[in-house]
Amino acid sequence: MKRRAFLAAGGAVAASLALPARAAYPDKPVRLIIPFPPGGESDIGARLQQGVFKKLTGQDLIIESRPGAGGALAWSQLNTFPGDGYTVMGTNLPHLVLQPLEGNVQYKTDDIVNVHFYHYTPDAIVVRAESPFKSAQELFKAAREQGEKISFAGSSLNSANHVAHTRLNRMMGAKSTYVPFKGTGDLVASVLGGHVSAAMSYTTLALAQKGKMRLLAVATDKRLAAFPDVPTFKELGEDWIDGAYRGCGVPKSAPEAIRKSVSDIFSAINRDPEFRQRMIDGGFELIDVTYDKMPAFIAERTKAYLASAKLMGLAK
């Protein structure tokens, strides 16, 4: 046993020593595991990255879908993969913080080595075109007066939408109802049919349903180019820049050099002008949280999510 452990350790040292010399990472196709079903935002983002990845590195990026348990199934397996940089996994916030709090999943937030966060879909309040609520203020007022009767559809429980709704209730000083759906696609019909008062969703929904739905407020720093008339939450008096963040991670066993290389590649993809345009058209807000900035970013986000989680009754 000892001998084998020693040999394995020796092998690991040899491998990590060999790495700097192998500057040509990647020299074979890289697998990107997406923990969500094909067709969702994570999948779409990855497929748009695919072409640029090939252009920049000369290697293929192979997208593999491993959906399950809102991503938790794949994340609990991440550290079982080899840390050679040829297995990369999509990672999402607030999922990585909230799921371990719920206690149903078999990974901890710290188990996941995030190397880059590349974009987010901002939180947004959306109503249908026929809705009596023409502005965020009108909706807030109704929520304060009618309380539980005002309902917000959102995707899943203990999710980004749920966190956002909790925060919204606190901001409005109201007790509106959160109505969870299985996904954003599922709630569209209920919003369009007027079965719920509004949706706590993302800007992507407002963009897709332009003309049939109205955007009331967005959680971005500045107003969106596509919706110049829609105020940000900041303008409404709450310092709120948030949404569903997407990035990627590698197994814990991956050496620092590999972590940095992966981070650099995805950072470079984000700078590709054609790619940028496509992402912005699709409603994604591009960010560039590289590996060196990761600890500060995660700490800052975790703090924000824990505050909401307390209100939701998830954390003590």
Add this chain to the structure above:
Amino acid sequence: MELLNNLGLGFSVALAGTNILYCFIGVLLGTLIGVLPGIGPVATIAMLLPTTFVLPPVSALIMLAGIYYGAQYGGSTTAILVNLPGEVSSVVTCLDGYQMARQGKAGKALGVAALGSFFAGSVSTLLIAAFAPPLAEVALKFGPADYFSLMVLGLIAAVVLAHGSLIKAIAMIILGLLIGLVGTDVNSGVARFNFGLPELIDGIGIGPIAMGIFGFGEIIRNLEHTEKREIFTKNVSGLLPNWSDIKQCIPPVLRGTALGSFLGILPGGGAVLGAFSAYTLEKKIAKDPSRFGKGAIEGVAAPESANNAAAQTSFIPLLTLGIPSNPVMALMIGAMIIHGIQPGPQIMTAKPDLFWGMVASMWVGNLMLVILNLPLIGMWVKLLSLPYRLLYPAILIFCCIGVYSISNAWMDVLLAAACGFMGYVFYKLDCEPSPLLLGFVLGPMMEENLRRALLLSRGDPGVFMTRPISATLLVLALLLLILVMAPAIRKKREEAFVEED
């Protein structure tokens, strides 16, 4: 006329050289994966998505749509020949289609399925072209309470599916509901009956259940009857349906098309309900309902038409509202975004060539499917004369690959194996498994909508009676229940009288 102009534009797009080629590739691939048990359109479209990047968006979407409805055609082939439903909607086709095949009438069943599907496909394509926006509005009228009542109606209809014991049918539905409970509850986030296994947090997929209970169960069952199998494979006559068969099928096809077209526009469960309710309707209005489940040709014609009509009309919520009504449609939305097209209500006005091109290509694709499938029937039937030791292991392998490919999970393969054993036990106990499957599919949706309706009404159950759609559906469910129970009650009373004598 605007409609003619639009259709003209559509056909000019659909019939353009490259588009017609990609349409053909799509339906051919679709038929192929539909015939191969287990390998579904979701996995195929996801795999082929990257290869469509180089195509113009219209061609790419025409091809992907072709895969989807092509798979519906192909799926009925395996359902009829080897009792393997490729999708939930072809489960009903197994009931009578497989019995017809066992009686040597596989060709007739396949022929009727293809012709019925073509007719339904043509009608529903026209429906999309003429009435897509108003039909989409109808779908929006359905709120959570109305969906709940629709599911109640569906579950009561499921009782009618079974031939034989009423008690057994109800027991199977309840078992299906129970299996459907496994996994995370959408409304409370609690994981139920997952035994701590992360693989079960999302519940059990329909793939392992359908393939296990029907396919694997059938294979185990066949192992014990050597003689029967031989009769089944040698006695293949009357390859195509004759005129009297077709005449017999016209009314069921019309009714199936109407039901399927309507239910298909409802996002979530519509397509499944279409096939099931078409079968139920036929059985209820038949002069001799006892023929059903024993190879009644209407039992193939009606659900197959409904199934195909629903597959087409499920494009209505996608194209007019940007609502994905099933996983394939969700993937189509992804494909559109990747091709730089924002799916949603504006697509009809912003991209008329895409919208009408796709609609027209559906009709073209359906025509290709009939032309492709009718001559192939002879070949498919011959496949049955392959020796058991070659055919069934091959089916098993394809099933395993297919089940695995749904979400790249080995757990699903194990589940399918367990379900196979369960299917064999059901056969031994003489329990018809299709009500179980319907309970399994409808149960979770019913619960979700019940809880959502009550959440929105602040706990007032009155919503189910005050909303007109919901109330109507509940009354229909009650009527159907009386209709189902009446013969049983009458029989009991007769028995009681006999005893008195």
